[in-house]
Amino acid sequence: MILALVLFCLCFVSLIGADPDEINVSAMEGGFFTLRTGLTGIQSVDEIEWRFGSSRTFITSLEKGIITYGVDKRFRDRVQLEKQTGDLTITNVSDEHSGVYELSITIGLIVSPKTITVTVYAPIPVPVITKYSPQCSSSSSSVSKSVLLCSALNVSHVTLSWYKANSLLSSISVSDLSISLSLPLEVEYQDKNSYSCVLNNPISNQTRHLDITQLCQTQDQYWSQWKEAVIRLVVTAVVGVAAVAAVVVLVYDIRSRRIELERKTKFIKE
Incomplete structure (x- = not known):
């Protein structure tokens, strides 16, 4: 037993x-x-x-x-x-x-x-993609490039990665320190691939997707809006100057006529 x-x-x-x-x-x-x-x-x-x-x-x-x-x-x-x-x-x-x-x-x-x-x-945030010195152009005579920056603030035990379609391009990791991570990526305007920035830890992930053509379209729209705003400002300024000039001319004409009328009246009295 x-x-x-x-x-x-x-x-x-x-x-x-x-x-x-x-x-x-x-x-x-x-x-x-x-x-x-x-x-x-x-x-x-x-x-x-x-x-x-x-x-x-x-x-x-x-x-x-x-x-x-x-x-x-x-x-x-x-x-x-x-x-x-x-x-x-x-x-x-x-x-x-x-x-x-x-x-x-x-x-x-x-x-x-x-x-x-x-x-x-800890829960991980969605990474943020910003444009750093972007130079987008649809011209075929030159290859225009844009530098993208993917960032995540106050994170630990995570990996930040850039993907082109399903292919890993680059990555950076942090262990137990709570810091901010940033990972740059240079892309060409002619590149029609989709890009994504992924922030992950062993049990979760957050992804931010980006299409480079959309990025450049957004940039073109920005410059178009900026040019339109500048044109409107110039037109407004020109119209304002013209209006002021017209008022000055009108006042000068009225004063000239008044002076001429006073001279004629004085001459008649004499």
Whole structure:
């Protein structure tokens, strides 16, 4: 009987013991994640315990069907422990829930540890494409180019990439620092391909699409509107000057006639 129990425990340890491969779990800020024990039933398990971080902060445990929760404010009202499997679910997560979680499964005198690394990612914004020194022209005699700049502000754990159709052109990454990223791209007006700038992390992505012909059309429309506005301004100025000149001439004519009339009246009296 004792030998059978020992063999059972050894088999159990080999199944649920520390996995040589690192276990990683990702989650989005404001969402949830579930850490699984790998058990389908816990009738033979004496205790399941979850802890967090280098300080091994107690999160929760299950012993003889009784669940106990810790008092750490990071996990208060956010922890759910599945009674049948010992799986741990944490809801409404934030960056403070990123780290290493330790699972301990106890059967008799055998304690099997297991660690899981969790990374919580902040929502990523849609990247912004701006024109840097654009020179668009439909002239076939010369190749006009435009420099595009794709940017993302205050991001971390992301990669910013330029794509031409489905082909990756260039990319830049940032790890745990919250910084602003910018990635330039030079394109030709004659190029009819579609371009896109993609900002992504391991669990989500945001894409901004751009057609270079639309970019240049927008630029042409801008210059057309600008020229039209300048013409209107010049015409308005000319009309204004002409109106002022007409008023001056009219006043001068009236004064001249008045002076002439006064001279004639004086001559008659004399």
